[in-house]
Amino acid sequence: MKRVRGTIRDFAATAVAVLREIFDEAAYARFLGRAGIVSSSEAYEAFWREREKSCARRPRCC
């Protein structure tokens, strides 16, 4: 039972990590860590200034 709970917990943690990466939350957290700043409207603006070029070049498949 403990092992099943552990597996479910691991699965949920991975699923959340996948979603955070897909939805750019992890990228934003890394940006904050790299810049040594806390989340704010200005920080998010700076994040997008940095990210705009690479994100906009990311193709989406048919």
Added chain:
Amino acid sequence: MNKTLAILGWGTVALLGAVAVGVVAVRRGEPINALWLVVAAACCYALGYRFYSKFIAVKILALDGLRATPAERLENGRDFLVTNKWVVFGHHFAAIAGPGPLVGPVLAAQFGYLPGTMWVLAGAVFAGCVQDFVILLFSVRRDGKSLTEMAKDEIGRVGGFVAYLAVITILIILLGVVALIVVNALKASPWGTFTIAMTMPIALLMGVYLRRIRPGKVLEVSGMGFVLVLAAIWGGQYVSQNEAMARVFTFSAPALAILIMVYGFAASALPVWLLLAPRDYLSTFVKLGTIALLAVGIVALHPTLHMPALTRFVDGTGPVFAGKIFPFAFITIACGAISGFHALISSGTTPKLIARETQTRMVGYGAMMAESAVAVMAIIAACVMQPGIYFAINSPAGIVGQAPATAAATISSWGFPVTAADMQALAHAVGEQTLYNRTGGAPAFAVGMAHIFSHSLGGDTLMALWYHFAIMFEALFILTILDAGTRVARFMVQDALGHVYKPLGRTSWYPSILGTSGLIVAAWGYFLWQGVKDPLGGINSLWPLFGISNQLLATVALCVATTIIIKMHRAKYAAVTLVPLAWLIAVTFTASWHKIFDPNPRVGFLAQAEALAAGPATGATVRLIFNNRLDAAVTGGLVVMVTLVLAESLRQWLGILRGTKEARVKESPFVRTRLVEEQG
């Protein structure tokens, strides 16, 4: 003991797979259960992954867990980043899964469920997954270089230039075609149009919320956006029932085409955070959830397939698109079997996130298998409908006639009974005025999906809501492709123009942004307009054009892969990429020949132009003649470009095999990984 168990286990999977494929392939005359397709697919994927991908990984690519990847060597916290393999898998799957694996199989279902299913399974296991896997690995070994850069380095300048042109061309055709699918799904549909229109203010609201209120809380705002979209779907029924409101949201196809072009231009020119990114989040949120829901719905309901295994239209007289099963089934289904576009993703963001070379197998081969599974679900959704209904939805008025009674009589005369009353009842059930002539595949898929969902949850009373949910789901991520694709193409054009006049290459210079955005939108807008004005519904000419260009891009990718394999002194295993390459050449070149020169005006562009020229000359005829000649020229141009890459590749291969050319791969030097604790 373990080995015996493994042999027994895999033997069982192989046996089960053989039985399921046998039932799918051999059963005739009576409907089969969709679960046979599910079991056949699951077994084929399991065997392909366990044995074929492992063979490629070990014998050809020699994946090296000790070799540091660019994510480790060049880590900068932005583009290059060591990432958990499941996270990369999810990221990669979200990028490759679009409307293609949903729409293509629905259109190809006019041949019956068998051709599409067999092509999706064999194509994915032996071609699509292989392409994605090897291109991903080769890009990882070259610091995450793009397909065009690898083509230039490994094949030569011609290869690089042609790959660049092919990418731009395929993007433009793709955007025109997907925009046409949305137009055909939303024309004269106030409910659908209202729902999609509402996603724009919702996305803007999400953008402002993310920027001003809760910076960076994307999952939270995507959840809120999703609730608002559901509210918009719910509200849509009241809009369609209110005469005044319904009039506001009822558009003809040309009007919708213009609105979509305006949207594409605005989305390309506006800041990413304001519209493009929130829409992308919303679309991904809906996409992942809906695909998972559909998989559960199919397994739970395990519906019966009413479409026969093979229809009479294998002879090329199909109403959805004209052309025989070979080669047209194989260009109609690209994504889901093999898609050249995937090579762009496999040599784009993904190689910069891979932590270890050994993970490229799971991410490259595995994610493509998942997309192929989506294509199988689309086949099931299309084939659960009564065939008469499927053909009534997907046949253009130019083939079956405008009046409901005439259309129903024509379709019934093909041996697929349907009545005008059946279609009226279905349209009423899904909250539409009519479902005739809804070419493009999206409405048919939506009806199939609504059928599966409503029978699993909510019954017939929720049929209309599920139908509009499905339309919203498709339109939402088609529009996401439209805005992201327009922007990607814009950047590519700006990069090229920057060599001519430097300021034009600056992605922040507004005259350049507006000019290049306008250029790209005008290019795909032309194809969209052509499709909207086409009496045969547009899909008949544009979807094959898209399929050909996409498969030709796959041809370029497989040329690059084969060249590298030969340079790696693995020529004896080159068949792994050479066989799919030979197949794609046969398919695309034959299809191109038919599309240009076939004497049947429904198939050949030039024959259609001639047939039109022989008739009375009106303004519309002159335009149609020009469009057909343009399509023929585009197809011919693509074939010439790919022939050049092939010739250049062949010269390389022969030179290396004869020993007159040095077999030097342009890989980054070996650096031992520091992620020692992760080695196992």
